[in-house]
Amino acid sequence: MALPSFNCENICKDIYDSWGKPNHLIQLLVSPSQLECRKIRETYLRIYGVDPVHLLLQRNKDSSQGNEAGSLFSEKTLVGLSMLMLSPHERDAVVAREAFEQGDSVNYKPLLEIFLCRKSSHVLLIQxxxxxxxxxxxxxxxxxxxxxxxxxxxxMALCASHKALQTDVSQYIANFDARRLYKTGDENRGSVDEAVVLEILSKRSIPQLRLTFSSYKHIYGHSYVHSLKKEKSGEFEDALRVAVKCMSNPTKYYAEIMYECIKGTRIDKDAVIRVILSRAEMDMDEIQRAFKKKYGLELKNAISESEAPGDYRELLIALATKTATPSASSLRYSEPSSLLD
Structure with a gap:
């Protein structure tokens, strides 16, 4: 359902009348841009005196307790709809907190994504x-x-990197760091020197690190990720490989993350909606093209085949098929690159 024009008060009234109609409510909240969703939240609060985000979360609580108020919606749908109306930094803060609340373990991937695919100014807002x-x-x-x-x-090294707030990038430093990485990895034919890697990660900005990995490929003819695969892979090398893939080619990284989640090979069951929400109005179209190129599937079809019928599947498909909003360029956190191809 397309919204022919953005009339915030009319949409709020429609939302008010749609709490018993999951699919209609999904379309009402998915169709607007992120900025429009936040305007809807403010207007709804002004008209009805209640924050719709809190209302959705309360219905989620009611649903989990077996109360009729939230029974029409699945828990994941209610949480997903509430996330739509948060600002990008509020949403990332919620995602970060959820990463720590995974039982006995921590879900490190969302935390890496925040520190690797966000500008330092945005990381500060998240904090x-x-x-x-x-x-x-x-x-x-x-x-x-x-x-x-x-x-x-x-x-911890990436936390230190964002505190530096570097703005300029240097080709000289990129070449110097690339050679240091080579000497502690490829040249020694052993495990990487963790101390050197962490020093570089902590002292360089994300744009500078991207230039370093680009220089590495230019100088040595293969990517740093390829180099890590050749080493005697340990836990640190495995984690570093994920971080470098996320930093260097987020489009390919996110396509792989979603595929693994859809096919059930990842513990991170909320990866699909996290990626769609965080990359919406930035590079979601590019991620979908990368997904189809690598796996021969349209993302919406893969979701439809893997998710059980219901409102959560409808939410994911609606989000996956949403067209990016050109005016949302101010929300872009990072520019995808192709250093790993």
């Missing part, structure tokens, strides 16, 4: 939103992870 919502410091929660885990050490 502020994280504290405002959860009364905790995001960096302290990362510090509290078992320091023996390689993902924790990589995340």
């Amino acid at each position: 502020e939103a994280y504290y405002a919502r959860f009364k905790k410091q995001l960096e302290q929660d990362i510090i509290s992870i078992d320091p023996s885990h390689p993902y924790q050490r990589i995340l």
